[in-house]
Amino acid sequence: MGNVGSFFKNPVVGDDQLETLRGRIPDLVFYPQADEHKLAAAQLIDQAGWRGVSRYGVKTWERQPLVLVNDGATQGAQFLKFASELQQDIRRQFSVALEMEPVVIGEEWPLS
Secondary structure: OOEEEEOEOOOEEOHHHHHHHHHHOOOOOEEEEOOEEEEOHHHHHHHOOOOOOEEOOEEEOOOOOOEEEEOOOOOHHHHHHHHHHHHHHHHHHHOOOOOEOOOOOOOOOOOO
């Protein structure tokens, strides 16, 4: 399956946000880093219900929801639209911003 590997970087949050998330996700995976904590983006994507979701010919991989795979897409814009909707939902559900890992060339980003 065509993919670019991990599509989102693991987000970093502060102490207060970490404790809020741990109240909602008891087995939250995190890695302390100085004054912040790195989260597992795949776990947030999974907890939000996006594992295996397919839209616009793009799909989160069932084995690792951090990976977006081609499920019939013919344009990069389809990946960007899917990624944008996923990012918005993660922000809505967890107040966490996911940053894209791949560099986008030749597309206007963010999509309007």
